[in-house]
Amino acid sequence: MSANNNSNQYENGNSTSYKYLRSAVINTRMDSFWVQSALGAIKAIAFMYDIITLPVYLVLQQPWKRRQDSRRVKAKPINQKMLVDESKYAPDDIEAKIVRNDDNELTYRTTDPPRDVHVKMLQENIDTLEKVFNYVAKTYTSKRCLGTRQILSEEDEVQQNGRVFKKYNLGDYKWKTFTEAERMAANFGRGLRELGQKPRENIVIFAETRAEWMIAAHGCFKQAMPIVTVYATLGDDGVAHCITETEVTTVITSHDLLPKFKTLLDKCPLVKTIIYIEDQLQKTETTGFKEGVKILPFNQVVKTGQDSKFEHVPPKGDDIAIIMYTSGSTGTPKGVLLSHKNCIATMKGFVDMVPIYPDDVLIGFLPLAHVFELVAESVCLMTGVPIGYSTPLTLIDTSSKIKRGCKGDATVLKPTCMTSVPLILDRISKGINDKVNSGSAFKKALFKFLYQYKVKWVQRGYKTPLIDKLVFKKVAKLMGGKVRIIMSGGAPLSADTHEQIKTCLCLELIQGYGLTETTSGATVMDYRDMTYGRTGGPLTVCDIRLVNWEEGNYRVTNKPYPQGEVLIGGECVSQGYYKLPGKTNEDFFEEDGQRWFKTGDIGEIQADGVLKIIDRKKDLVKLQAGEYVSLGKVESELKTCGIIENICVYGDPTKQYTVALVVPNQNHLEELAQKHGLGEKTFEELCSSPIIEKAILKEIAEHARKCKLQKYEVPAAITLCKEVWSPDMGLVTAAFKLKRKDIQDRYQHDINRMYAS
Numbered sequence: 001m002s003a004n005n006n007s008n009q010y011e012n013g014n015s016t017s018y019k020y021l022r023s024a025v026i027n028t029r030m031d032s033f034w035v036q037s038a039l040g041a042i043k044a045i046a047f048m049y050d051i052i053t054l055p056v057y058l059v060l061q062q063p064w065k066r067r068q069d070s071r072r073v074k075a076k077p078i079n080q081k082m083l084v085d086e087s088k089y090a091p092d093d094i095e096a097k098i099v100r101n102d103d104n105e106l107t108y109r110t111t112d113p114p115r116d117v118h119v120k121m122l123q124e125n126i127d128t129l130e131k132v133f134n135y136v137a138k139t140y141t142s143k144r145c146l147g148t149r150q151i152l153s154e155e156d157e158v159q160q161n162g163r164v165f166k167k168y169n170l171g172d173y174k175w176k177t178f179t180e181a182e183r184m185a186a187n188f189g190r191g192l193r194e195l196g197q198k199p200r201e202n203i204v205i206f207a208e209t210r211a212e213w214m215i216a217a218h219g220c221f222k223q224a225m226p227i228v229t230v231y232a233t234l235g236d237d238g239v240a241h242c243i244t245e246t247e248v249t250t251v252i253t254s255h256d257l258l259p260k261f262k263t264l265l266d267k268c269p270l271v272k273t274i275i276y277i278e279d280q281l282q283k284t285e286t287t288g289f290k291e292g293v294k295i296l297p298f299n300q301v302v303k304t305g306q307d308s309k310f311e312h313v314p315p316k317g318d319d320i321a322i323i324m325y326t327s328g329s330t331g332t333p334k335g336v337l338l339s340h341k342n343c344i345a346t347m348k349g350f351v352d353m354v355p356i357y358p359d360d361v362l363i364g365f366l367p368l369a370h371v372f373e374l375v376a377e378s379v380c381l382m383t384g385v386p387i388g389y390s391t392p393l394t395l396i397d398t399s400s401k402i403k404r405g406c407k408g409d410a411t412v413l414k415p416t417c418m419t420s421v422p423l424i425l426d427r428i429s430k431g432i433n434d435k436v437n438s439g440s441a442f443k444k445a446l447f448k449f450l451y452q453y454k455v456k457w458v459q460r461g462y463k464t465p466l467i468d469k470l471v472f473k474k475v476a477k478l479m480g481g482k483v484r485i486i487m488s489g490g491a492p493l494s495a496d497t498h499e500q501i502k503t504c505l506c507l508e509l510i511q512g513y514g515l516t517e518t519t520s521g522a523t524v525m526d527y528r529d530m531t532y533g534r535t536g537g538p539l540t541v542c543d544i545r546l547v548n549w550e551e552g553n554y555r556v557t558n559k560p561y562p563q564g565e566v567l568i569g570g571e572c573v574s575q576g577y578y579k580l581p582g583k584t585n586e587d588f589f590e591e592d593g594q595r596w597f598k599t600g601d602i603g604e605i606q607a608d609g610v611l612k613i614i615d616r617k618k619d620l621v622k623l624q625a626g627e628y629v630s631l632g633k634v635e636s637e638l639k640t641c642g643i644i645e646n647i648c649v650y651g652d653p654t655k656q657y658t659v660a661l662v663v664p665n666q667n668h669l670e671e672l673a674q675k676h677g678l679g680e681k682t683f684e685e686l687c688s689s690p691i692i693e694k695a696i697l698k699e700i701a702e703h704a705r706k707c708k709l710q711k712y713e714v715p716a717a718i719t720l721c722k723e724v725w726s727p728d729m730g731l732v733t734a735a736f737k738l739k740r741k742d743i744q745d746r747y748q749h750d751i752n753r754m755y756a757s
């Protein structure tokens, strides 16, 4: 109980309360005596441990080297001529890499040389994804390649509140070797030819992340068929738009998504064949679809391909591999044309930056329809890393589809590396905070002390193995206990979350920055970089340039660091948007034989050549009094406030202040309700309570002050939203980025109310 509450009882003149107050004060003193003594003892032990292990570290770890590495310059303006001359590593028949424009001081290029896998790709002349799969099948043959968790049964489970949910009883992972996966892909590709699909004809993959997705994609690459990728969470209109725009006749989908086509087929008249990936338990219902449309199981197509006489039709580097529809955070999804060369370029850039090795294991659960996941998984395949597939519903032991007593995918797979988007990391981080805060005062103080202790020593270049073993490795068990590296991309990662995940999960957390239009390639953090909130230096395959954006006051002459709109140039840059020549000309341009893309993101390049994204042109609102508010920046600061599960800040240019739509965190909301004597109210009732709204607004204002936000940046009114925004609702993208326009449309009434009050 807080001191405040105690003093209120005392003022009431109640003698029992007075006794209670005295004992509480004494207990607090006792607590603080024991807490202080225990912390003192731990401090002494930790200190002794450091002293004893220091000589061993100095010999084995050579931390001074590590620290120098982390401060190494990552990129320099290219007029200083630091070229990665790929011709040095390539076989004779490959031309030397592009000649670049080097007269602009603010075009940055990395100082890193290419690493062994990049060099291997050059030596083997791997310039298409089809060649990647051929190479890995030949090289890693019988090694585990793609793994699927076996579903043993689906059972009803009665919850504490009496409700019944369907849960999975899951078995082990079942693996296909590299050779088996390649053979299956080859047969699937030939099976498609038997069905009448021709090389260079588009084909849609509309399915959740899984082994068959990868196999289907590579089957198509073997027949030079461009795949059109569509997010499984996109709304019906979005899906219909992608299918009709690309004029496909064949769609690859899954058992779960197939029913959508009962209504969708009317909007997509050209579709003649639907191939569905079977469910492990249930038989798929294939009746009730539009007449004349063939509905075939995935494995039947593979089987047809086994006896087919069709040969492979290898694509060329410049052929389109993927028409990737963006998740639509800024409006209708656009089809981005990605050639095989584009994909190979980003793969080369990633293998130079991300330390993964053949004995690693990746857990794949982000959408493969997002370029970041697709390229990251392709890099794993190229390196010989097995990929075990998972879903957000079965990822950890406590995931919603896991039967009581059954293990989550991470516990069974024990991955060593994974990809993530910031929102998932924010959730893990909040989960850790909640767990710590629910402990006793002693446990809380101890955790805080150990956390700060570890941060301090890690910053100095040391490890803290004892503390990791005793405390943090327990937290790391959540993801199987073996994860040593996470790559985060797709959206900005807050510095606080970055530090906390890295510290508590005992791993490297690398942030990358890129866009679908650049095949996800632009910058990636050096894993030895000890700073937070920056996105790293340019990849070895592209240049980064800053140009002035006068409207927002971002200029390359700004001090202490040059700032401006980020342009990305290099082989990872797409040819443009599908059937949108006007938009393509607006956003892309050629210069000295190199293709460039104008990102609309605002960045600054710091002294060591590392990029920090500081704003987004589309997220900037000019308020009536002339101040600019960066909505994305304000949101990412406020998201670290415990009460906020998600937030969308809105600024009306005709008004002097911003307002916000807030999805409250359920646990924090319940605590707040208790404090205000509203403990018996439901979540919905609390969201509508003016008392709670006022309390949360106050909490947000306090948090904003701590984050040093300007007064005009802090929302002056809020609405508490009763639904948690999910990709299924169409309010966030598959990478959990806000779809501002859709959110605004849905809550327009509340926005009007907030501005009217």
Ligand SMILES: Nc1ncnc2c1ncn2[C@@H]1O[C@H](COP(=O)(O)OP(=O)(O)OP(=O)(O)O)[C@@H](O)[C@H]1O
Residues within 6 Å of the ligand: 326, 327, 328, 329, 330, 331, 333, 334, 489, 490, 491, 492, 493, 511, 512, 513, 514, 515, 516, 517, 535, 599, 601, 613, 616, 733, 735, 737
């Ligand atoms: N590390 C990062 N830090 C900050 N922002 C990032 C980072 N990575 C990606 N982004 C943001 O994500 C954007 C690219 O996202 P992506 O290509 O996935 O498009 P999208 O949001 O799915 O679709 P749309 O083009 O409709 O916005 C970048 O322009 C940038 O604003």
